[in-house]
Amino acid sequence: MGFKNAFYQTVVILMTLLFAYTAADKVIDFGFFQRAMSAQPIDHRFIKVLMWGVLFAEIIVLIILIIPKTRWVGLYSATFLMFTFTIYTGLVLANTFDKRPCACAGLFRHMSWSQHFIVNLVITILGITAICSRRNRQNSKLVIG
Numbered sequence: 186m187g188f189k190n191a192f193y194q195t196v197v198i199l200m201t202l203l204f205a206y207t208a209a210d211k212v213i214d215f216g217f218f219q220r221a222m223s224a225q226p227i228d229h230r231f232i233k234v235l236m237w238g239v240l241f242a243e244i245i246v247l248i249i250l251i252i253p254k255t256r257w258v259g260l261y262s263a264t265f266l267m268f269t270f271t272i273y274t275g276l277v278l279a280n281t282f283d284k285r286p287c288a289c290a291g292l293f294r295h296m297s298w299s300q301h302f303i304v305n306l307v308i309t310i311l312g313i314t315a316i317c318s319r320r321n322r323q324n325s326k327l328v329i330g
Contacts, residue, residue: 199231264312
């Protein structure tokens with residue numbers, strides 16, 4: 186196993202563990218998750234859709250990361266979700282919202298917004314790097330034979 190493949194596999198495992206942890210925490214402490222989502226600075230008509238959408242998205246991404254045949258799509262999906270979470274934390278840091286509630290899972294809810302932004306950004310960059318390294322590897326196989 187070469188470095189690029191090992192890196193890709195490591196990022197997939199990291200994303201799988203991350204999404205398993207966050208989804209499980211939201212299900213186990215659903216009351217907290219529901220209250221935190223209800224405090225989000227968006228129109229309350231969309232809270233339930235957002236709440237269930239985030240939870241189901243995390244569970245679906247987790248499932249497709251676990252299944253070998255869909256893992257590639259799972260990595261794209263996980264990276265995209267991390268990108269959107271990073272944008273949201275960036276908007277919070279830019280004082281875009283009046284309220285700053287965190288509906289994050291377990292350990293993450295105890296981080297400052299700056300720490301949360303950095304963690305999200307690093308995970309997003311790892312995902313993008315794993316996608317690019319895997320893509321480059323696949324493209325070189327096509328060119329070489």
